[in-house]
Amino acid sequence: MKRALALPTLMLTFALAVGCTSDGGGTEIAVTGTNKACTPTETDLDAGKLTFAFTNEADDISELYVLREDGSVVGEVENVTTGSKRALDVDLVAGSYELRCKPGQTGEGFSTKIEVTGKGGTPQKKADRTKKFTAIDFEYENLDLSDVTAGETIRFEMHNGGTEPHEFEVLGPDGEAIGEVESTKVGKDGAATISFDETGEYTYQCILVDPKTDKPHTELGMVGTFSVADKS
Ligand SMILES: [Cu+2]
Known part of the structure:
Protein backbone atom coordinates (compact mmCIF):
# COMPACT_ATOMS: atom_id res chain seq x y z
CA MET A 1 0.00 0.00 0.00
CA GLY A 118 -2.47 -27.04 24.89
CA LYS A 119 -4.56 -25.17 27.40
CA GLY A 120 -3.17 -21.63 27.30
CA GLY A 121 -4.27 -18.63 25.32
CA THR A 122 -7.03 -16.07 25.50
CA PRO A 123 -10.14 -16.76 23.42
CA GLN A 124 -11.42 -14.01 21.18
CA LYS A 125 -13.97 -11.78 22.90
CA LYS A 126 -17.58 -12.38 21.94
CA ALA A 127 -19.14 -9.59 19.92
CA ASP A 128 -21.47 -7.27 21.81
CA ARG A 129 -23.26 -6.39 18.59
CA THR A 130 -23.01 -6.52 14.82
CA LYS A 131 -22.71 -3.78 12.23
CA LYS A 132 -23.53 -4.56 8.62
CA PHE A 133 -22.46 -2.38 5.75
CA THR A 134 -21.66 -2.47 2.05
CA ALA A 135 -18.41 -1.62 0.31
CA ILE A 136 -18.76 -0.08 -3.15
CA ASP A 137 -16.33 1.73 -5.46
CA PHE A 138 -15.13 3.69 -3.52
CA GLU A 139 -16.92 4.10 -0.22
CA TYR A 140 -18.53 2.21 2.64
CA GLU A 141 -22.30 2.50 2.56
CA ASN A 142 -24.39 2.43 5.74
CA LEU A 143 -21.33 2.36 7.95
CA ASP A 144 -22.00 4.28 11.17
CA LEU A 145 -19.12 4.26 13.65
CA SER A 146 -20.23 7.27 15.69
CA ASP A 147 -21.60 5.18 18.55
CA VAL A 148 -18.61 2.90 19.22
CA THR A 149 -17.51 3.02 22.86
CA ALA A 150 -14.35 1.84 24.60
CA GLY A 151 -14.57 -1.74 25.87
CA GLU A 152 -16.88 -2.87 23.10
CA THR A 153 -16.33 -5.74 20.72
CA ILE A 154 -18.12 -5.43 17.41
CA ARG A 155 -18.63 -7.91 14.61
CA PHE A 156 -18.42 -6.21 11.22
CA GLU A 157 -20.17 -7.86 8.30
CA MET A 158 -19.26 -6.39 4.95
CA HIS A 159 -20.88 -7.06 1.61
CA ASN A 160 -18.94 -6.12 -1.50
CA GLY A 161 -21.45 -4.41 -3.77
CA GLY A 162 -18.76 -2.83 -5.92
CA THR A 163 -16.91 -3.92 -9.01
CA GLU A 164 -13.49 -4.48 -7.41
CA PRO A 165 -12.29 -6.32 -4.30
CA HIS A 166 -12.53 -4.28 -1.09
CA GLU A 167 -11.38 -4.66 2.49
CA PHE A 168 -12.11 -2.91 5.76
CA GLU A 169 -9.15 -2.35 8.02
CA VAL A 170 -9.28 -0.61 11.40
CA LEU A 171 -6.26 1.12 12.93
CA GLY A 172 -6.10 2.00 16.61
CA PRO A 173 -5.11 5.39 18.06
CA ASP A 174 -1.43 4.40 17.73
CA GLY A 175 -1.82 3.71 14.01
CA GLU A 176 -1.42 -0.05 14.36
CA ALA A 177 -3.97 -2.34 12.71
CA ILE A 178 -6.34 -3.87 15.27
CA GLY A 179 -8.43 -5.93 12.88
CA GLU A 180 -9.75 -6.19 9.39
CA VAL A 181 -12.26 -7.68 7.04
CA GLU A 182 -9.80 -9.11 4.57
CA SER A 183 -9.92 -8.41 0.85
CA THR A 184 -13.39 -9.55 -0.24
CA LYS A 185 -14.29 -10.41 -3.82
CA VAL A 186 -17.06 -8.73 -5.81
CA GLY A 187 -20.50 -9.89 -4.65
CA LYS A 188 -19.07 -11.74 -1.62
CA ASP A 189 -19.33 -11.16 2.13
CA GLY A 190 -16.55 -10.86 4.68
CA ALA A 191 -16.52 -10.43 8.44
CA ALA A 192 -14.27 -9.52 11.34
CA THR A 193 -14.71 -9.21 15.08
CA ILE A 194 -12.82 -6.22 16.44
CA SER A 195 -12.35 -5.09 20.05
CA PHE A 196 -12.08 -1.41 20.90
CA ASP A 197 -10.08 -1.49 24.11
CA GLU A 198 -9.21 2.18 24.47
CA THR A 199 -10.58 5.62 23.79
CA GLY A 200 -9.15 7.74 21.00
CA GLU A 201 -9.19 8.43 17.30
CA TYR A 202 -9.42 5.33 15.13
CA THR A 203 -9.05 5.02 11.35
CA TYR A 204 -10.81 2.73 8.90
CA GLN A 205 -9.62 2.17 5.36
CA CYS A 206 -9.29 0.04 2.27
CA ILE A 207 -5.73 0.04 0.99
CA LEU A 208 -6.28 -2.15 -2.07
CA VAL A 209 -5.09 -0.61 -5.30
CA ASP A 210 -7.47 0.34 -8.11
CA PRO A 211 -6.05 -1.17 -11.32
CA LYS A 212 -7.59 1.58 -13.47
CA THR A 213 -5.93 4.52 -11.72
CA ASP A 214 -3.15 2.65 -9.87
CA LYS A 215 -4.25 4.52 -6.75
CA PRO A 216 -4.97 2.93 -3.37
CA HIS A 217 -8.67 3.03 -2.50
CA THR A 218 -7.80 5.30 0.40
CA GLU A 219 -7.03 8.01 -2.15
CA LEU A 220 -10.33 7.38 -3.89
CA GLY A 221 -12.42 7.86 -0.75
CA MET A 222 -12.23 4.64 1.26
CA VAL A 223 -10.76 6.10 4.42
CA GLY A 224 -12.10 7.89 7.46
CA THR A 225 -11.67 8.41 11.17
CA PHE A 226 -13.97 8.01 14.15
CA SER A 227 -13.74 8.72 17.84
CA VAL A 228 -14.16 6.08 20.50
CA ALA A 229 -15.20 7.52 23.83
CA ASP A 230 -15.88 5.99 27.22
CA LYS A 231 -19.38 4.68 27.63
CA SER A 232 -21.43 7.48 29.16
CU1 LIG B 1 -11.64 -0.79 -1.57
Missing part, protein backbone atom coordinates in the same frame (compact mmCIF):
# COMPACT_ATOMS: atom_id res chain seq x y z
CA LYS A 2 1.09 3.51 -0.64
CA ARG A 3 0.72 5.78 2.33
CA ALA A 4 3.82 7.67 1.33
CA LEU A 5 3.04 10.84 3.26
CA ALA A 6 2.54 9.06 6.53
CA LEU A 7 5.64 6.91 6.24
CA PRO A 8 8.02 8.67 8.67
CA THR A 9 5.39 8.52 11.40
CA LEU A 10 4.63 4.90 10.64
CA MET A 11 8.28 3.94 10.72
CA LEU A 12 8.64 5.57 14.10
CA THR A 13 5.60 3.68 15.37
CA PHE A 14 7.09 0.43 14.07
CA ALA A 15 10.41 1.06 15.75
CA LEU A 16 8.63 1.65 19.03
CA ALA A 17 6.43 -1.40 18.56
CA VAL A 18 9.42 -3.65 17.92
CA GLY A 19 11.16 -2.32 20.99
CA CYS A 20 8.15 -3.16 23.14
CA THR A 21 7.79 -6.78 22.18
CA SER A 22 10.42 -8.07 24.55
CA ASP A 23 8.21 -7.44 27.56
CA GLY A 24 4.78 -7.91 25.94
CA GLY A 25 5.50 -10.87 23.70
CA GLY A 26 5.73 -14.58 24.29
CA THR A 27 7.63 -17.48 22.85
CA GLU A 28 9.40 -16.22 19.76
CA ILE A 29 9.10 -17.98 16.42
CA ALA A 30 11.00 -16.63 13.44
CA VAL A 31 9.06 -16.29 10.17
CA THR A 32 10.77 -15.57 6.87
CA GLY A 33 8.82 -14.17 3.95
CA THR A 34 10.32 -14.44 0.47
CA ASN A 35 8.98 -13.82 -3.05
CA LYS A 36 7.23 -17.19 -2.95
CA ALA A 37 7.01 -18.55 0.57
CA CYS A 38 6.12 -17.77 4.16
CA THR A 39 8.20 -20.01 6.39
CA PRO A 40 8.16 -20.27 10.19
CA THR A 41 10.90 -22.14 12.03
CA GLU A 42 8.21 -24.23 13.77
CA THR A 43 4.64 -25.21 12.90
CA ASP A 44 3.58 -27.07 16.07
CA LEU A 45 3.21 -24.52 18.82
CA ASP A 46 2.00 -24.33 22.40
CA ALA A 47 -1.11 -22.28 23.13
CA GLY A 48 -0.54 -18.93 24.81
CA LYS A 49 1.42 -15.81 24.00
CA LEU A 50 3.47 -16.11 20.84
CA THR A 51 5.63 -13.62 19.02
CA PHE A 52 6.17 -14.13 15.31
CA ALA A 53 9.40 -12.37 14.42
CA PHE A 54 8.84 -11.65 10.75
CA THR A 55 11.73 -10.93 8.40
CA ASN A 56 10.81 -9.71 4.94
CA GLU A 57 13.24 -11.12 2.41
CA ALA A 58 10.92 -10.49 -0.55
CA ASP A 59 11.74 -7.81 -3.12
CA ASP A 60 8.64 -5.82 -2.20
CA ILE A 61 7.09 -4.35 0.95
CA SER A 62 5.17 -7.06 2.77
CA GLU A 63 2.84 -7.96 5.60
CA LEU A 64 2.28 -10.94 7.86
CA TYR A 65 -1.11 -12.23 8.99
CA VAL A 66 -2.16 -14.84 11.49
CA LEU A 67 -5.53 -16.23 10.38
CA ARG A 68 -8.00 -18.55 12.05
CA GLU A 69 -9.41 -21.55 10.23
CA ASP A 70 -12.48 -19.54 9.21
CA GLY A 71 -10.24 -16.97 7.55
CA SER A 72 -10.72 -14.28 10.19
CA VAL A 73 -7.68 -12.25 11.17
CA VAL A 74 -6.07 -12.75 14.59
CA GLY A 75 -3.38 -10.17 13.99
CA GLU A 76 -1.20 -8.57 11.35
CA VAL A 77 1.81 -6.38 10.81
CA GLU A 78 2.06 -4.40 7.60
CA ASN A 79 4.41 -2.08 5.71
CA VAL A 80 7.39 -4.28 6.44
CA THR A 81 10.02 -3.06 4.01
CA THR A 82 12.46 -5.35 2.23
CA GLY A 83 15.17 -6.57 4.57
CA SER A 84 13.48 -5.36 7.72
CA LYS A 85 12.00 -7.23 10.66
CA ARG A 86 8.79 -6.79 12.65
CA ALA A 87 7.25 -8.62 15.56
CA LEU A 88 3.63 -9.76 15.66
CA ASP A 89 2.33 -10.62 19.12
CA VAL A 90 -0.68 -12.89 19.43
CA ASP A 91 -2.30 -14.93 22.17
CA LEU A 92 -3.62 -18.17 20.67
CA VAL A 93 -5.91 -20.87 22.00
CA ALA A 94 -5.59 -24.41 20.63
CA GLY A 95 -6.56 -24.79 16.99
CA SER A 96 -5.40 -24.64 13.40
CA TYR A 97 -4.14 -21.35 12.06
CA GLU A 98 -2.39 -20.01 9.01
CA LEU A 99 0.56 -17.69 8.69
CA ARG A 100 0.26 -15.63 5.54
CA CYS A 101 2.94 -13.38 4.05
CA LYS A 102 1.82 -10.96 1.36
CA PRO A 103 4.69 -9.45 -0.62
CA GLY A 104 3.33 -6.40 -2.43
CA GLN A 105 0.53 -6.35 0.18
CA THR A 106 -2.03 -7.51 -2.32
CA GLY A 107 -3.43 -10.79 -3.62
CA GLU A 108 -3.46 -14.12 -1.86
CA GLY A 109 0.13 -14.17 -0.67
CA PHE A 110 1.80 -17.35 0.61
CA SER A 111 0.66 -19.43 3.55
CA THR A 112 1.88 -22.03 5.99
CA LYS A 113 -0.43 -23.87 8.36
CA ILE A 114 0.38 -24.01 12.05
CA GLU A 115 -1.12 -26.19 14.74
CA VAL A 116 -1.54 -24.88 18.26
CA THR A 117 -2.16 -27.28 21.11
Whole structure:
Protein backbone atom coordinates (compact mmCIF):
# COMPACT_ATOMS: atom_id res chain seq x y z
CA MET A 1 0.00 0.00 0.00
CA LYS A 2 1.09 3.51 -0.64
CA ARG A 3 0.72 5.78 2.33
CA ALA A 4 3.82 7.67 1.33
CA LEU A 5 3.04 10.84 3.26
CA ALA A 6 2.54 9.06 6.53
CA LEU A 7 5.64 6.91 6.24
CA PRO A 8 8.02 8.67 8.67
CA THR A 9 5.39 8.52 11.40
CA LEU A 10 4.63 4.90 10.64
CA MET A 11 8.28 3.94 10.72
CA LEU A 12 8.64 5.57 14.10
CA THR A 13 5.60 3.68 15.37
CA PHE A 14 7.09 0.43 14.07
CA ALA A 15 10.41 1.06 15.75
CA LEU A 16 8.63 1.65 19.03
CA ALA A 17 6.43 -1.40 18.56
CA VAL A 18 9.42 -3.65 17.92
CA GLY A 19 11.16 -2.32 20.99
CA CYS A 20 8.15 -3.16 23.14
CA THR A 21 7.79 -6.78 22.18
CA SER A 22 10.42 -8.07 24.55
CA ASP A 23 8.21 -7.44 27.56
CA GLY A 24 4.78 -7.91 25.94
CA GLY A 25 5.50 -10.87 23.70
CA GLY A 26 5.73 -14.58 24.29
CA THR A 27 7.63 -17.48 22.85
CA GLU A 28 9.40 -16.22 19.76
CA ILE A 29 9.10 -17.98 16.42
CA ALA A 30 11.00 -16.63 13.44
CA VAL A 31 9.06 -16.29 10.17
CA THR A 32 10.77 -15.57 6.87
CA GLY A 33 8.82 -14.17 3.95
CA THR A 34 10.32 -14.44 0.47
CA ASN A 35 8.98 -13.82 -3.05
CA LYS A 36 7.23 -17.19 -2.95
CA ALA A 37 7.01 -18.55 0.57
CA CYS A 38 6.12 -17.77 4.16
CA THR A 39 8.20 -20.01 6.39
CA PRO A 40 8.16 -20.27 10.19
CA THR A 41 10.90 -22.14 12.03
CA GLU A 42 8.21 -24.23 13.77
CA THR A 43 4.64 -25.21 12.90
CA ASP A 44 3.58 -27.07 16.07
CA LEU A 45 3.21 -24.52 18.82
CA ASP A 46 2.00 -24.33 22.40
CA ALA A 47 -1.11 -22.28 23.13
CA GLY A 48 -0.54 -18.93 24.81
CA LYS A 49 1.42 -15.81 24.00
CA LEU A 50 3.47 -16.11 20.84
CA THR A 51 5.63 -13.62 19.02
CA PHE A 52 6.17 -14.13 15.31
CA ALA A 53 9.40 -12.37 14.42
CA PHE A 54 8.84 -11.65 10.75
CA THR A 55 11.73 -10.93 8.40
CA ASN A 56 10.81 -9.71 4.94
CA GLU A 57 13.24 -11.12 2.41
CA ALA A 58 10.92 -10.49 -0.55
CA ASP A 59 11.74 -7.81 -3.12
CA ASP A 60 8.64 -5.82 -2.20
CA ILE A 61 7.09 -4.35 0.95
CA SER A 62 5.17 -7.06 2.77
CA GLU A 63 2.84 -7.96 5.60
CA LEU A 64 2.28 -10.94 7.86
CA TYR A 65 -1.11 -12.23 8.99
CA VAL A 66 -2.16 -14.84 11.49
CA LEU A 67 -5.53 -16.23 10.38
CA ARG A 68 -8.00 -18.55 12.05
CA GLU A 69 -9.41 -21.55 10.23
CA ASP A 70 -12.48 -19.54 9.21
CA GLY A 71 -10.24 -16.97 7.55
CA SER A 72 -10.72 -14.28 10.19
CA VAL A 73 -7.68 -12.25 11.17
CA VAL A 74 -6.07 -12.75 14.59
CA GLY A 75 -3.38 -10.17 13.99
CA GLU A 76 -1.20 -8.57 11.35
CA VAL A 77 1.81 -6.38 10.81
CA GLU A 78 2.06 -4.40 7.60
CA ASN A 79 4.41 -2.08 5.71
CA VAL A 80 7.39 -4.28 6.44
CA THR A 81 10.02 -3.06 4.01
CA THR A 82 12.46 -5.35 2.23
CA GLY A 83 15.17 -6.57 4.57
CA SER A 84 13.48 -5.36 7.72
CA LYS A 85 12.00 -7.23 10.66
CA ARG A 86 8.79 -6.79 12.65
CA ALA A 87 7.25 -8.62 15.56
CA LEU A 88 3.63 -9.76 15.66
CA ASP A 89 2.33 -10.62 19.12
CA VAL A 90 -0.68 -12.89 19.43
CA ASP A 91 -2.30 -14.93 22.17
CA LEU A 92 -3.62 -18.17 20.67
CA VAL A 93 -5.91 -20.87 22.00
CA ALA A 94 -5.59 -24.41 20.63
CA GLY A 95 -6.56 -24.79 16.99
CA SER A 96 -5.40 -24.64 13.40
CA TYR A 97 -4.14 -21.35 12.06
CA GLU A 98 -2.39 -20.01 9.01
CA LEU A 99 0.56 -17.69 8.69
CA ARG A 100 0.26 -15.63 5.54
CA CYS A 101 2.94 -13.38 4.05
CA LYS A 102 1.82 -10.96 1.36
CA PRO A 103 4.69 -9.45 -0.62
CA GLY A 104 3.33 -6.40 -2.43
CA GLN A 105 0.53 -6.35 0.18
CA THR A 106 -2.03 -7.51 -2.32
CA GLY A 107 -3.43 -10.79 -3.62
CA GLU A 108 -3.46 -14.12 -1.86
CA GLY A 109 0.13 -14.17 -0.67
CA PHE A 110 1.80 -17.35 0.61
CA SER A 111 0.66 -19.43 3.55
CA THR A 112 1.88 -22.03 5.99
CA LYS A 113 -0.43 -23.87 8.36
CA ILE A 114 0.38 -24.01 12.05
CA GLU A 115 -1.12 -26.19 14.74
CA VAL A 116 -1.54 -24.88 18.26
CA THR A 117 -2.16 -27.28 21.11
CA GLY A 118 -2.47 -27.04 24.89
CA LYS A 119 -4.56 -25.17 27.40
CA GLY A 120 -3.17 -21.63 27.30
CA GLY A 121 -4.27 -18.63 25.32
CA THR A 122 -7.03 -16.07 25.50
CA PRO A 123 -10.14 -16.76 23.42
CA GLN A 124 -11.42 -14.01 21.18
CA LYS A 125 -13.97 -11.78 22.90
CA LYS A 126 -17.58 -12.38 21.94
CA ALA A 127 -19.14 -9.59 19.92
CA ASP A 128 -21.47 -7.27 21.81
CA ARG A 129 -23.26 -6.39 18.59
CA THR A 130 -23.01 -6.52 14.82
CA LYS A 131 -22.71 -3.78 12.23
CA LYS A 132 -23.53 -4.56 8.62
CA PHE A 133 -22.46 -2.38 5.75
CA THR A 134 -21.66 -2.47 2.05
CA ALA A 135 -18.41 -1.62 0.31
CA ILE A 136 -18.76 -0.08 -3.15
CA ASP A 137 -16.33 1.73 -5.46
CA PHE A 138 -15.13 3.69 -3.52
CA GLU A 139 -16.92 4.10 -0.22
CA TYR A 140 -18.53 2.21 2.64
CA GLU A 141 -22.30 2.50 2.56
CA ASN A 142 -24.39 2.43 5.74
CA LEU A 143 -21.33 2.36 7.95
CA ASP A 144 -22.00 4.28 11.17
CA LEU A 145 -19.12 4.26 13.65
CA SER A 146 -20.23 7.27 15.69
CA ASP A 147 -21.60 5.18 18.55
CA VAL A 148 -18.61 2.90 19.22
CA THR A 149 -17.51 3.02 22.86
CA ALA A 150 -14.35 1.84 24.60
CA GLY A 151 -14.57 -1.74 25.87
CA GLU A 152 -16.88 -2.87 23.10
CA THR A 153 -16.33 -5.74 20.72
CA ILE A 154 -18.12 -5.43 17.41
CA ARG A 155 -18.63 -7.91 14.61
CA PHE A 156 -18.42 -6.21 11.22
CA GLU A 157 -20.17 -7.86 8.30
CA MET A 158 -19.26 -6.39 4.95
CA HIS A 159 -20.88 -7.06 1.61
CA ASN A 160 -18.94 -6.12 -1.50
CA GLY A 161 -21.45 -4.41 -3.77
CA GLY A 162 -18.76 -2.83 -5.92
CA THR A 163 -16.91 -3.92 -9.01
CA GLU A 164 -13.49 -4.48 -7.41
CA PRO A 165 -12.29 -6.32 -4.30
CA HIS A 166 -12.53 -4.28 -1.09
CA GLU A 167 -11.38 -4.66 2.49
CA PHE A 168 -12.11 -2.91 5.76
CA GLU A 169 -9.15 -2.35 8.02
CA VAL A 170 -9.28 -0.61 11.40
CA LEU A 171 -6.26 1.12 12.93
CA GLY A 172 -6.10 2.00 16.61
CA PRO A 173 -5.11 5.39 18.06
CA ASP A 174 -1.43 4.40 17.73
CA GLY A 175 -1.82 3.71 14.01
CA GLU A 176 -1.42 -0.05 14.36
CA ALA A 177 -3.97 -2.34 12.71
CA ILE A 178 -6.34 -3.87 15.27
CA GLY A 179 -8.43 -5.93 12.88
CA GLU A 180 -9.75 -6.19 9.39
CA VAL A 181 -12.26 -7.68 7.04
CA GLU A 182 -9.80 -9.11 4.57
CA SER A 183 -9.92 -8.41 0.85
CA THR A 184 -13.39 -9.55 -0.24
CA LYS A 185 -14.29 -10.41 -3.82
CA VAL A 186 -17.06 -8.73 -5.81
CA GLY A 187 -20.50 -9.89 -4.65
CA LYS A 188 -19.07 -11.74 -1.62
CA ASP A 189 -19.33 -11.16 2.13
CA GLY A 190 -16.55 -10.86 4.68
CA ALA A 191 -16.52 -10.43 8.44
CA ALA A 192 -14.27 -9.52 11.34
CA THR A 193 -14.71 -9.21 15.08
CA ILE A 194 -12.82 -6.22 16.44
CA SER A 195 -12.35 -5.09 20.05
CA PHE A 196 -12.08 -1.41 20.90
CA ASP A 197 -10.08 -1.49 24.11
CA GLU A 198 -9.21 2.18 24.47
CA THR A 199 -10.58 5.62 23.79
CA GLY A 200 -9.15 7.74 21.00
CA GLU A 201 -9.19 8.43 17.30
CA TYR A 202 -9.42 5.33 15.13
CA THR A 203 -9.05 5.02 11.35
CA TYR A 204 -10.81 2.73 8.90
CA GLN A 205 -9.62 2.17 5.36
CA CYS A 206 -9.29 0.04 2.27
CA ILE A 207 -5.73 0.04 0.99
CA LEU A 208 -6.28 -2.15 -2.07
CA VAL A 209 -5.09 -0.61 -5.30
CA ASP A 210 -7.47 0.34 -8.11
CA PRO A 211 -6.05 -1.17 -11.32
CA LYS A 212 -7.59 1.58 -13.47
CA THR A 213 -5.93 4.52 -11.72
CA ASP A 214 -3.15 2.65 -9.87
CA LYS A 215 -4.25 4.52 -6.75
CA PRO A 216 -4.97 2.93 -3.37
CA HIS A 217 -8.67 3.03 -2.50
CA THR A 218 -7.80 5.30 0.40
CA GLU A 219 -7.03 8.01 -2.15
CA LEU A 220 -10.33 7.38 -3.89
CA GLY A 221 -12.42 7.86 -0.75
CA MET A 222 -12.23 4.64 1.26
CA VAL A 223 -10.76 6.10 4.42
CA GLY A 224 -12.10 7.89 7.46
CA THR A 225 -11.67 8.41 11.17
CA PHE A 226 -13.97 8.01 14.15
CA SER A 227 -13.74 8.72 17.84
CA VAL A 228 -14.16 6.08 20.50
CA ALA A 229 -15.20 7.52 23.83
CA ASP A 230 -15.88 5.99 27.22
CA LYS A 231 -19.38 4.68 27.63
CA SER A 232 -21.43 7.48 29.16
CU1 LIG B 1 -11.64 -0.79 -1.57
